[in-house]
Amino acid sequence: MSSDPDTILSPPLGYVTPTFPCLYNPRAEFTRQNSSALVPGTCYLYYSNDVWRFTLYWTLICYSITFLLTGTWAFIVFSKKSVLLAAVIPLTFGFFACLVALIGASIIGFVLAAVYSVGYFSMSTWVPFLWALVQTMVAIMGSYSTSISII
Template sequence: MSDPRINSVQIPYGYVTPDFPSLHWPSGQTMETLYYLYYRKDIWRFTLYWTMIMYAVVHLVAGSWAMTMTRRVKGGVFIMFTYLAIAVLEGFISGSIVGAILGLIYSAGSFTMSTWIPFVWAVIQIFIIIMTGYSMSAMVM
């Protein structure tokens, strides 16, 4: 008999949550070697990590550009750290919200989640941030 606290998805016996990032290419894989996420906490965690990584990379590029445009070294370093601090904060908030929603949707629908899904959602969030960073695209939306 299954545990009533677990959703109706049949979690494989001996399931261990894959290590982060555990991205795999699905073709040619057997069911035993595929990486899936079953628990809401794991879905939230993977989404949070990927979102924070993506935000940090994009803000690091933008901060580097801003730093090179600044003539003063001290001001440029401050700008870089400010961009990174904002990236961590934005990534944590956005990743937590999207990860929680994804976890609830997948567990409510009794779906298994590939480890690629949190990565894809992090990329989607970055595209939205970049797209809304331009004034005309924000007005069109």
């Protein structure tokens, strides 16, 4: 491998890992002139631990919202039948939201980091957010048939 800066992915000079969530206006991408220069108003991830962390945080947020809504609905439905069961349901939903988010974000976050580093790409902070939304949509679609058969 050559030591040409254009073929080795390394953070540009002055790079600081962005703080979470650091979602920026995507139109700033069109002003990018050089792939090794930082464009003001944009945020990129270069390290696999940062990619994993951003993916985990966004997945936890998306799953928490989704599972909170479904847990609240289950609480309302089951509170008429059993108060104890109704109290346990939101806790169970919360536990599984965190567990599934941790597993899914770990797999997807490190795969994303590997793919981007092998391709010598810098990763926009929008990518982990969008993959968290994809994971959430897949979880919703996967639970549809199960919830219908239970009801």
